[in-house]
Amino acid sequence: MNVVIALIVFIAGAIGGFFATRLLSSTSQEQRKLAEQVNKSEAALDQYKLDVAEHLSSSAKLLDQMNSTCQTAMKQMQESTQLLQKATTVEAEGMPFFSAETQQQLAQTATLRHQKRDSENVEAMTEPPLDYSNDPSGLFVDQKQKVTTAE
Numbered sequence: 001m002n003v004v005i006a007l008i009v010f011i012a013g014a015i016g017g018f019f020a021t022r023l024l025s026s027t028s029q030e031q032r033k034l035a036e037q038v039n040k041s042e043a044a045l046d047q048y049k050l051d052v053a054e055h056l057s058s059s060a061k062l063l064d065q066m067n068s069t070c071q072t073a074m075k076q077m078q079e080s081t082q083l084l085q086k087a088t089t090v091e092a093e094g095m096p097f098f099s100a101e102t103q104q105q106l107a108q109t110a111t112l113r114h115q116k117r118d119s120e121n122v123e124a125m126t127e128p129p130l131d132y133s134n135d136p137s138g139l140f141v142d143q144k145q146k147v148t149t150a151e
Contacts, residue, residue, distance in 0.1 A: 098106070
């Protein structure tokens with residue numbers, strides 16, 4: 001009889017264990033899903049941190065390049081300013097803009113032009129301009145005029 005009771009208890013325990021694992025396994029499956037989601041989220045966060053770190057390092061490299069470019073531009077501007085200052089001091093000391101031959105030619109053409117203008121001015125001063133009338137109309141004379149349309 002002890003064996004029968006032991007078998008009945010064993011079968012009842014097996015049935016009870018079967019239902020207990022069924023109930024507990026659904027919660028464990030949920031826990032497994034949640035654990036997988038946590039692992040995925042942590043992996044995504046780690047990847048995001050790596051991406052941000054890479055972005056910041058590339059930004060730092062670009063800023064270094066910009067800084068070196070600005071330094072180079074500043075040096076070039078400083079050299080250009082110095083060259084310009086040297087050129088203005090040399091020019092002020094008497095360095096001509098044109099060569100001596102060019103200056104002679106310019107002086108010759110200037111004297112020829114002035115001679116032509118002087119001769120033209122003498123001839124033009126003897127005659128009034130063509131748009132002037134020989135007969136004055138009296139329009140600007142300060143006299144009272146007759147009113148012709150009186151009623």
